[in-house]
Amino acid sequence: MEEMINSGANELGVIKISEEVVSIIASLAATEIKGVAAMSGGLVGGFAEKLGIKNMSKGVKVAVGEKEAAVDLFIIVDYGVKIPDVAWQIQENVKKAIETMTGLGVVEVNIHVQAVDMGRDIKEEEAPRVK
Template sequence: MSNNLENNDEIVDDYGQIKISDEVVGIIASLAATEIKGVAGMSGGITGGISEMLGRKNFSKGVKVEVKEKEVSISLYIIVEYGAKIPEVAWEVQESVKNTVETMTGLNVVEVNINIQGVNIEKEHKEE
């Protein structure tokens, strides 16, 4: 059986075609990002309000996906936990998202852009 990627996110094999929507890629990326220690959640980005942290039901929010032929570019808008080392968190998110999306979809992830939109300050820090 041969697997070939054709026409953006469409996989064609001996049995037919499989189409993966941009939203599915976004959901996969969001879940991979929020599993990383130091990530408080996804942000709505500019359109949803920078300080708005999205709930678990909005999995594809805070993610922008661009699929081109066999490649995909992903931009994530995240909120980090107070005290987290932002460069380390961003690097871990990039690695996790790239590996997870490539494994689950077969698409080649060419870039994962991380946009830090805010810092989640716990109640304890607010009271001090």
């Protein structure tokens, strides 16, 4: 069963936001930053992609309390970028997006750089044939 975040009540009822929604917001905010090649989904995400299932929250782990959230992002960066600069921009953008859209306070956004995208196709990486 998916975890639901109780983000408040008003005279009309209770508003609940799923952790999946917070993950998707974080993922989209992270991939808006120049230098982020992709989110790193790991083994499970890789299988899902091969099956044609697009998981918008891959590479994101969230822990949500009553009023606060902590986010871990697992990313792949483009070769040649300044990783600390890209990471800081991701942190700022993710924090702003989650706080604006959900009203939750973001206490931390941890960036885990999993790989560097060299920007090459598999064909380019193959060794040239010797005649």
